[in-house]
Amino acid sequence: MTAAPKAIVIGGGLGGLWAALRIADAGCQVRLFSLFEVKRSHSVCAQGGINAVLDTKGERDSIRQHIVDTIKGGEYLANQPPIKSMCESAPGLIRTFERMGVTFSRTPEGILDQRLFGGVKNRRTCFAGASTGQQLLYGVDQQVRRLESQGRIEKHEWWEFLSLLLDEDGICRGITAMDLRSLEIRAFPAEAVVMATGGFGQIYAPKTTTSTNCTGAAASRCYQQGARFANAEFFQFHPTAMIGTDKTRLMSEAARGEGGRIWVPRNPDDARPPHSIPESERFYILEEFFPSYGNTVARDEASRAIWRVTRQMGLGIGGSDRVYLDLTHLDRGFVSKRLGAILDIYRKFAGTDPLSQPMEIFPAAHYPMGGLWVDFEPDASGGMRPGSLRNHATSILGLYACGECDYAYHGANRLGANSLLSASFSGRVAGESATNYLKGLARATAEPSERILTEEVERQTAINRRLMESDGSENPYRLHRELGELMTSKVGVVRANPELEMALAELQTLRARLGSASLGNSRAWANQTLSFTRQLGDMIELAMVVARSALERDECRGAHYKSDFQIRIPEGKFPGDPEYEDYRARWKANNDRWLKTSVAEWRPDGPAIRYEAVDLGVYPPTDPRDYR
Known part of the structure; x- marks a missing residue:
């Protein structure tokens, strides 16, 4: 009997659970890895709601308006086919969550209640009190547990993803992971891997709303192994x-x-x-x-x-x-x-x-709008082609990404309550794409060679050994606080090129100092300092991507703001006025130069940044007033 194709999902939040659910539902075997019990994933911290056009308030809201609000909220920097498909799928997702047992807040008449959220004028946010993320996560988790009881999903909680297993052709063939209790490092072969590991707000700690586990280390490790990282300069400050x-x-x-x-x-x-x-x-x-x-x-x-x-x-x-x-x-x-x-x-x-x-x-x-670069395939309607292998595929074949760790839906700025929507929708899409990728593989595909598995486990073990034997003078927790203070002060709400250049130099210094870190703890059981120190190195790599991308982008757009490059609409002037036409010309020149996705590739001396065009096929900007 032919064994079911195997997939690995990293992350137990909404994106990861949806991906695991879709893959297992299709008959494939899934291993789900999480740093902790999945019900503690950061999705539970989302409070306000999830967007979907149901128009329960009779405001003549429309899916078209949701699409436009999302595009304009992101300052046109997101590819528009994924946005179109996400907004069109939102009402169906809400109904699916209801069937899963999610207890949304309702009006006295029993109708789903909806509230206002920032950046919109219509009430389209469904909610469950102020704990919406928790209710959604628990609903999907129940479905995952059902499949787990049937042996179709195998959970590995309290395991940390360390690296991808890449074969001689650079194709992802599995992962290495560490048991956070015993510190055992193992290789887990798989034919497809889905990353759903959340954001990286901890590079700004302690002035961040994110959990201490939101380090971005997993995405950073993929980036350092060759996955592209996009739009890192756009970081939303709540x-x-x-x-x-x-x-x-x-x-x-x-x-x-x-x-x-x-x-x-x-x-x-x-x-x-x-x-x-x-x-x-x-x-x-x-x-x-x-x-x-x-x-x-x-x-x-x-x-x-x-x-x-x-x-x-x-x-x-x-x-x-x-x-x-x-x-x-x-x-x-x-x-x-x-x-x-x-x-x-x-x-x-x-x-x-x-x-x-x-x-x-x-x-x-x-919330970071940036994340692992993922692909999509447009269809004739202007949305994403359902089931395409390209949807949510990273630049590494066999590796997919979804949720907050990808960059696909928010452009330069995320609308409130679009995060739970994008996590759920992208997890579902990534799961379907990974399933079709698995089913398209020849069943004769051989397991990765034992040499690849052994060498990667040995490499990761050597990193642990070096850190535990280090007698350096640097305290990793102190370095982390310095990282957060540096990013908050120089790569924060308002930015300037001289400060960004200083930030990059200081990040290089922090990277060098981390090489002299001392754990102060060499025990081989549940050594949290070991795991944290490894993650800190990955945080510094992502911080360099953020700072470099911010330095390169000389404009104001969404959550990236440089006052020296602000183009202001002249007050009281309208089309036809010379001042307004001059502004329009400068606005167009700015878009010609900067209405592009920044894409970072890892280099030993720091990230290399290039730019790629944005798909504007649904609602292109034609006038500066479109942004108002």
Whole structure:
């Protein structure tokens, strides 16, 4: 009897679970690897919701508008066929989640409720209170467990991906991984591998909303073995993260969507309690800067506005990096029902009640739009051709990527609540593509040679041995904090070329210093410092890609902002006015030069950056006002 083709999925979040589900459903054998129990994956931290056009509010929303909002929110930098297919598939995904048992919030009439999210004017975000990601993940996990009980999926929790197994032709033939308890390193042959390992916000730690496991190490290891990495310069800073000494914690964009207002006292020396400051003496930042969208403006605009008010205008609370996110004017029962999860987080870690006193927040690194480069095949309708082997394939044959670790859907900036959608949709697509790739292989395909497996295991074992025997003077945790401070200060919300050049030089220094790291712990059981130190080296490699890509791109687009290259629309001028036409010419010249995907390839001395065209076939930009 012919054995079922084998696939490996790395990552137990929404993307990874969907990929595993689709591959196993098609009759292929799946091994699923995760750093921890899959129900702890970072998808559970997504709070606000998932976008889909259901128009339950009767606002005449349309799938076309969802496509346009996503394209425009990403400043036209994402290939448009994948976006079109994702938005068209969103309503069906919501219905599938319902059948899986996900308990979405509903109106008193029993209809699926939908809320506003930043960057849009229609309520199209489905949600489950303020713990939507958790509910979606648990729903898919139940389906995966069903297949696991049938022996079609085999879970390897508490295992860390170390490297790809590449044969003589550079084709992916499996992975090596380490048991995080015993530190045993093993090779796992497979005919296809799907990476679904999330983002890399930890390069900005501690000023990041992401989990300590969001290091990007797995994607970085693929990049260092030859996979391309795209659009790394675009990193979204979430405007509303609560202040903390250990890390920042996300206060969902749903707080703004439900009526939360961001403000500071007009007098920075005003020491009165916030409820004692009258309306006339409050500066409602987003409402004054963006009267059309107000507090639901897109995240990059909100983050830069807060940065401007605090850093440039000196109007932060008490002159510091803090502003108010105010929910106190809203009905307490309504807010508790819709935002209960984030209210509990704030109460626990700040010690105050957001329903009685405004929250204190500031932007924090949140979501990378960049990730592993993945391909797609367009169809005649302008979307992706279903089932194509090219969809979500990386530049390494046999390796696919999905979820936050790919770059495919968000361009220069991600719309809020499109993350859970893109993770679910891309996981499903990557699983289907990997399945068709497996079924297209000749069944006579031989296992990778024993030499390839043995040599790679020996190489990885030698890395562990060198680190555990090192008697250097550098503390890896101190180096990580220096990395986060460097990236936050020089490659953050607002960027400038001199600082980016300094950042690259300092990153090279950090890379060299890491070679002298001392673990301070040589035990051969559950050695967390060993795993962390390895990941730190991979974080530095990705930080270099971010900084180099940001230095090369001399423009302002989405989450990448260089004030020296800002092209402003002349106020009060319209088509036909000389000033406006001059602006239009400069805008077109900028797009001719920079409306391209940046693609990084690993080199020993630092990343090499090239650019490739973006597929604009669905909704091309024709006028500067398209961006407004």
